[in-house]
Amino acid sequence: xxxxxxxxxxxxxxxxxxxxxxxxxxxxxxxxxxxxxxxxxxxxxxxxxxxxxxxxxxxxxxxxxxxxxx
Numbered sequence: 001x002x003x004x005x006x007x008x009x010x011x012x013x014x015x016x017x018x019x020x021x022x023x024x025x026x027x028x029x030x031x032x033x034x035x036x037x038x039x040x041x042x043x044x045x046x047x048x049x050x051x052x053x054x055x056x057x058x059x060x061x062x063x064x065x066x067x068x069x070x
Contacts, residue, residue: 003030005051007059039063 004011010031017027032052037045039061050060 003033004049005031005033005054006048007050007054010051010053036060037063 002011012031013029015027015029016024018024033049034052034055035047036050036055038048038050039045045063048060054060
């Protein structure tokens with residue numbers, strides 16, 4: 001199972017964990033992925049692994065949610 005956002009392509013970043021004594025070891029920053037139900041272009045509903053920044057910016061449409069028209 002890959003740790004990649006299926007909408008924006010965000011993936012793990014790598015770097016170093018540096019202690020106070022400056023001992024260096026490798027580490028990874030993982031994206032915060034959530035499983036979300038998404039309505040696709042053809043109207044079907046499927047589950048996708050989406051990062052929380054895509055959820056907050058509403059880059060996809062959730063099932064059952066109607067659009068406000070005021």
